[in-house]
Amino acid sequence: MATRGMKALAVGLGATVVLGGGLAVAAAAGADPSGLLDRHPRIERLTDLKGAGDHFLHTETTYLGAGDAPMTVKAISGSVTKVSATSITVTASDGVSDTFSLDAATKITLVDPTATPKRKTGAIADVQAGHSVVVSARGPAGADAPATRILVRP
Numbered sequence: 001m002a003t004r005g006m007k008a009l010a011v012g013l014g015a016t017v018v019l020g021g022g023l024a025v026a027a028a029a030g031a032d033p034s035g036l037l038d039r040h041p042r043i044e045r046l047t048d049l050k051g052a053g054d055h056f057l058h059t060e061t062t063y064l065g066a067g068d069a070p071m072t073v074k075a076i077s078g079s080v081t082k083v084s085a086t087s088i089t090v091t092a093s094d095g096v097s098d099t100f101s102l103d104a105a106t107k108i109t110l111v112d113p114t115a116t117p118k119r120k121t122g123a124i125a126d127v128q129a130g131h132s133v134v135v136s137a138r139g140p141a142g143a144d145a146p147a148t149r150i151l152v153r154p
Contacts, residue, residue, distance in 0.1 A: 056134070057092040062141050070141035074098070077134045083127050088147060090135050100137050100147035108150045127152055 058076040065071035078092035082099075091097040102124060110122040127133065132153040139145025 057094055058096050071138060072141045073138045075134060075136040080127060080129050080131045080133055083129060085124055088135060090133055100135055103146045106147045110152045112154060122152060
């Protein structure tokens with residue numbers, strides 16, 4: 001049985017593989033029963049790194065959540081290739097594609113660096129094929145979890 005310290009190390013290593021500084025972990029938006037992910041930056045931080053989000057492609061990290069239950073965090077950065085009221089497909093610049101289902105809990109944030117405020121809440125109707133996005137999902141390992149957050153970038 002892993003200790004809480006070991007869980008934090010595993011999550012930190014998963015984040016380091018992507019870009020360091022917690023970017024993979026940032027993909028998990030919302031509350032986490034173990035509390036580990038709530039102490040890391042949110043996915044919106046990708047847009048604050050002066051282009052670092054352009055280098056982030058995709059990741060999948062598995063960690064031990066509450067009760068040592070395996071949880072998976074997935075994220076992909078790329079262009080929307082297909083979008084509907086129930087799903088979104090994103091293709092990264094290396095050709096990897098992933099499809100996520102959408103539900104009422106999926107949060108959509110629109111980023112516009114020229115507007116005030118720079119971020120505002122959006123809806124799936126605001127997302128179109130060709131948009132640059134970062135999509136994340138979190139759920140039990142081995143399950144296809146719906147998208148938890150979609151960040152629409154200019």
